[in-house]
Amino acid sequence: MVNKTSGKLARAAKKAAAKRVAAKPALLAGGNPQIAKADGDAPVQAYIAAMPGWKRDVGRRLDALIVRTVHGVRKAVKWNSPFYGVEGQGWFLGIHCFTNYVKVAFFRGTSLRPVPPGESKQKEVRYLDIREDDPLDEAQLAAWVKQAGKLPGERM
Secondary structure, eight states: OHHHHHHHHHHHHHHHHHHHHHSOOOBOGGGOBOOOOEESHHHHHHHHHHSOTHHHHHHHHHHHHHHHHSTTOEEEEETTEEEEEETTTEEEEEEEEOSSEEEEEETTGGGSSSOOSBOOSSTTOEEEEEETTOOOOHHHHHHHHHHHHHSOOBOO
8 A cells, every 4th residue: 555655656746747747847037047157059949948928039139149140159048148259269249038128238238339229338239129019120139249249258
């Protein structure tokens, strides 16, 4: 009798653990996915997969554009946001979900031409906010990403 009960409890514990692993990450304020800090493509893909609704497609498009544009781009998730960089040069770009838009942060944005439109309290940072119905100018975005990937990045 004890063996049957303990076996059932063990199976139930395994099922519960599997559900926790397979569960979608929690969404923080504004619908930003909560993803553990980690280096590599896998955590960035987990972040993108957890982006809510239309933002997921934007995340996929941004990631693909960055990978196409910057040879050997390095990826990580830090502070619940994907970061993109170049080995030995630091991070040049980050993405973050907000309630009504996806924010692309260019860490040396004031050095880009033309300068991205969104201002920051940080002197060199510039933003591009992408809303649900905004057309995405991939040519301009690729030009910014290409320029940003050649600049010294942030050491975080």
